[in-house]
Amino acid sequence: MSVAIGVIGTGVMGSEHARILREETSDAHLAAVCDADEGRARAAGAGSKVFTDPLALINADQVDAVVIAAPDAMHGSLVLSCIEVGKPVLCEKPLALTATEALQVVEAEVAKGRRLVQVGYMRRFDASYVEMKRLREAGEVGKPVILHNVHRNPVVPAWFSGPMSVTNAFVHEIDMSRWLLGSEMVSARVYSGPGGDPLMITMQTDHSEIVSTEIFMNCGYGYHVHSQLVGRNGTIETALPTATVRNLAGQHSATYPENWVPRFRNAYTSQMNAWVRSVRTGESSHGAGAWDGYVTTSLAEQIVAALGANATAQLTIEARPAFYAM
Ligand code: ISE
Secondary structure, eight states, X not given: OOEEEEEEOOSHHHHHXXXXXXXXXXXXXXXXXXXXXXXXXXXXXXXSEEESOHHHHHHOTXXXXXXXXXXXXXXXXXXXXXXXXTOOEEEOXXXXXXXXXXXXXXXXXXXXXXXXEEEOOGGGGOHHHHHHHHHHHTTTTXXXXXXXXXXXXXXXXXXXXXXXXXXXXXXXXXXXXXXXHTOOEEEEEEEEOGGGOSEEEEEEETTSOEEEEEEETTOSSOOEEEXXXXXXXXXXXXXXXXXXXXXXXXXXXXXXXXXXXXXXXXXXXXXXXXHHHHHHHOOOOSSEEHHHHHHHHHHHHHHHHHTTOOSOEEOOOOOOOGGGOO
């Protein structure tokens, strides 16, 4: 039976999720969309039922499972509503804006006794990151010592405030680094560039690895995400994710995507298909769960507090409930 999915929020990501559900997902269909802007919802819904109230979509009989792509501040409470009615939910990152709210989600899921929450940390489904993790686990480069990350956006709008570089962008590196290394982050230090952009964030893990990340939200030239894992015997890094490179007019070149949608299109599609499969079978999709969402939000909150502190912050998290055994 095809899973009926409702998408809340039809901005850049929500309309892409709706498109993926219409065109590239097996065993699921787009049943409903919701946005405060009804016209925008209608355009993304392409004939599916339109809501302007997210709770009405979550409670609708014709919706089996929910994708949340509403503004970040609404994520936590909408996920809690999905858990309350027992509907599986794929929530865009971050899971919540505060560690307290993210922990409420964890507690609600544990109380429900069923894994209902997946968080949209899509790099876990990106071919280059999946390959790096496989090679790391196979011991290809020996014991990891450093992970260098670069995360650049060409430009962000004025409302994208300083802390959002951490809570909305750097959260990807927090999640990906924990997942890739199989380690927990224990300390962090933030160096701010002129005007707070770029940031350079270094973290140390419980296995003494160093994770360095440049977060540059207005780099000017294109969308550029890159990681290099340094091991005792060698390195593995993501290659440029372009289908072609050019030799032209004395130059060798490739083109950067405009933003994360084309860069991670395949990852978003694999993520959706894996999530739908997990909804249908009850088996893990290997995506980020509520616990991962809580840890990432909590570390991001502590790193925001360390912005401008010019000191190393010790990072702490709650004890992981047995329900989320690795
Ligand atoms: C956006 O929401 C994403 O998820 C992108 O991957 C990230 O690069 C961008 O900075 C975020 O705003």
